[in-house]
Amino acid sequence: MSEPHELVEHFFRHEFGRVGALLTRSLGVRRLDLVEDVVQAALVQALETWSRRGVPEDPAGWLYRTARNLAIDALRRERVHAQALPRLAEDDERESSPLEAHFADEIGDEPLRLLFVCCHEAVPAESRVALALRMLCGFSTAEIARALLTTDANVQKRIERARARLRELDIDFDTPAATQLSARLDAVLAVVYLLFSQGCHVTHGDMPIRRDLCDEARRLARMLAAHPVGDVPAVHALLALMCFHGARFDARVALDGAIVLLEEQDRSTWNWGDVREGMAWLARSAAGDELTRYHVEAGIAWEHCRAPTFADTDWQRIAELYDTLDRIAPSPLHSLNRAVVEAYLHSPQAGLERLAAVLPENVPARYPGWHVVIGELHFRLGRHSAAERAWREALRLTTARADREFLQSRLAVCRPDGGEPATE
Amino acid sequence: MAKFLFIYRESTERRAQPSPEEMQALAAAWGKWMQKFSAAIVPGGDGLKHSGRIVKDGLVTDGPYVEAKEIVVSFTIIQADDYNAALVIARECPPGHTIEIRELAGYA
Numbered sequence: 001m002s003e004p005h006e007l008v009e010h011f012f013r014h015e016f017g018r019v020g021a022l023l024t025r026s027l028g029v030r031r032l033d034l035v036e037d038v039v040q041a042a043l044v045q046a047l048e049t050w051s052r053r054g055v056p057e058d059p060a061g062w063l064y065r066t067a068r069n070l071a072i073d074a075l076r077r078e079r080v081h082a083q084a085l086p087r088l089a090e091d092d093e094r095e096s097s098p099l100e101a102h103f104a105d106e107i108g109d110e111p112l113r114l115l116f117v118c119c120h121e122a123v124p125a126e127s128r129v130a131l132a133l134r135m136l137c138g139f140s141t142a143e144i145a146r147a148l149l150t151t152d153a154n155v156q157k158r159i160e161r162a163r164a165r166l167r168e169l170d171i172d173f174d175t176p177a178a179t180q181l182s183a184r185l186d187a188v189l190a191v192v193y194l195l196f197s198q199g200c201h202v203t204h205g206d207m208p209i210r211r212d213l214c215d216e217a218r219r220l221a222r223m224l225a226a227h228p229v230g231d232v233p234a235v236h237a238l239l240a241l242m243c244f245h246g247a248r249f250d251a252r253v254a255l256d257g258a259i260v261l262l263e264e265q266d267r268s269t270w271n272w273g274d275v276r277e278g279m280a281w282l283a284r285s286a287a288g289d290e291l292t293r294y295h296v297e298a299g300i301a302w303e304h305c306r307a308p309t310f311a312d313t314d315w316q317r318i319a320e321l322y323d324t325l326d327r328i329a330p331s332p333l334h335s336l337n338r339a340v341v342e343a344y345l346h347s348p349q350a351g352l353e354r355l356a357a358v359l360p361e362n363v364p365a366r367y368p369g370w371h372v373v374i375g376e377l378h379f380r381l382g383r384h385s386a387a388e389r390a391w392r393e394a395l396r397l398t399t400a401r402a403d404r405e406f407l408q409s410r411l412a413v414c415r416p417d418g419g420e421p422a423t424e
Numbered sequence: 425m426a427k428f429l430f431i432y433r434e435s436t437e438r439r440a441q442p443s444p445e446e447m448q449a450l451a452a453a454w455g456k457w458m459q460k461f462s463a464a465i466v467p468g469g470d471g472l473k474h475s476g477r478i479v480k481d482g483l484v485t486d487g488p489y490v491e492a493k494e495i496v497v498s499f500t501i502i503q504a505d506d507y508n509a510a511l512v513i514a515r516e517c518p519p520g521h522t523i524e525i526r527e528l529a530g531y532a
Contacts, residue, residue: 006455007448007451007452010445010448011448012444012445012447012448012451013443013444013445013448015444016444041474043444043447044442044447045471045473045474046447046451047447047450047451047454047471048432048471048472048497048498049470049471049498050451050454050455050471051450051451051454051455051457051458051471051498051518052469052470052471052498052499052500053469053470053471054455054458055451055455073475138443138444138445139443140442140443140446142443143443143445212445
């Protein structure tokens with residue numbers, strides 16, 4: 001036994017995606033289930049063997065060889081050598097060239113292809129992100145269910161539905177035309193952004209931010225940007241957006257896990273390395289005349305990063321950006337944010353009037369943030385009982401611990417005696 | 425000083441469960457365990473593949489033993505003064521296994 005090597009962070013999770021993608025190339029998209037099984041089994045064997053003997057010199061190569069051998073065994077048992085076995089054997093020859101070169105830091109484009117497979121237009125939209133999280137990020141069913149705020153059974157159903165569609169279609173892993181890939185890019189970006197947003201706005205449980213989800217999203221986006229198909233302004237803009245948001249993660253969460261509002265954040269604790277990276281992506285995203293929602297959202301996030309203090313925020317500019325965003329990608333959440341901006345720009349009353357103008361059928365009544373904002377605007381106008389009503393409604397809809405504590409502290413401020421935290 | 429064989433058994437149901445992230449956490453815990461007891465661990469322990477053969481009365485059958493509730497997944501040989509000392513080491517193993525501890529007879 002040599003000195004046990006340390007595994008880099010998220011090694012198992014990232015290799016799950018990488019080895020899975022490499023095997024999918026050989027086995028075909030029809031066999032995603034087999035791919036998943038053998039990669040999982042290889043990780044288990046790694047755990048059991050490395051626990052006794054230490055981590056080998058080339059852990060990634062070890063995992064790949066083990067998973068490939070398990071796949072060969074499984075195919076032999078099934079007696080369907082005909083197609084995939086020769087391809088796995090080819091890999092054997094490739095193995096004689098130094099594996100390290102193949103596995104070190106270089107990212108082959110297999111994981112990316114797999115991401116595009118997961119986002120195939122025939123895969124139901126709600127299944128795409130679940131399948132991508134499973135196949136590329138190695139998330140367990142329970143982890144995906146937590147990330148997507150749904151049940152284990154639902155996740156299982158979505159993944160099975162996606163696999164079934166891909167089996168029926170028998171699409172080619174190797175050679176989707178560049179035009180096909182470009183057509184799927186929107187769906188890919190939607191999946192990456194959804195993953196990131198889920199991490200930023202955890203809506204239940206104990207953690208205010210699931211940073212691992214955000215990191216996975218940024219990793220996938222960087223991989224995209226490094227590839228000709230994904231080296232386009234929309235991807236650069238999404239990366240800029242994620243960097244600007246990521247810069248504020250540390251400042252957003254107090255030491256006790258509570259949420260710190262933008263207004264009260266200590267801007268010196270923002271991660272300026274992230275901001276600089278975001279600026280570089282933002283500059284690249286300006287090439288060409290394409291304006292996507294990611295461009296506009298990155299622009300908004302940049303305005304916040306740019307302001308030296310909260311009071312220096314250029315609300316006029318942000319208001320214009322939200323108007324543009326709502327035109328490109330209409331959403332009641334954009335109206336909500338726009339109302340907040342209106343409140344800073346003019347008055348809380350003006351913000352409330354904007355919210356009142358949203359058509360009733362567009363009001364996301366079950367979204368706690370809607371009521372949080374209404375409460376805050378009333379509160380700033382001195383209407384404490386209206387604020388309390390709205391915040392109580394928000395509290396009723398909230399399950400995340402940090403959000404609940406935040407609301408309870410607001411409700412406590414609401415009481416005339418200024419004291420007792422609100423009980424439910 | 426005596427030698428003890430640690431035989432690790434694992435539930436066949438549990439095995440499919442851990443996510444890669446959880447497995448990595450376990451691997452890190454095992455790394456710590458190995459470092460802590462490196463003086464006691466005799467080189468040569470290993471994990472076991474899940475397929476195998478059983479020979480009984482000249483009859484050969486295939487593993488893996490899918491019908492079994494637990495299978496042996498790995499083994500380690502530990503050097504320790506006595507069972508109590510070996511138990512101290514076994515108790516510090518990361519969770520997830522049943523560990524059978526058998527003293528080597530030293531016949532060989």
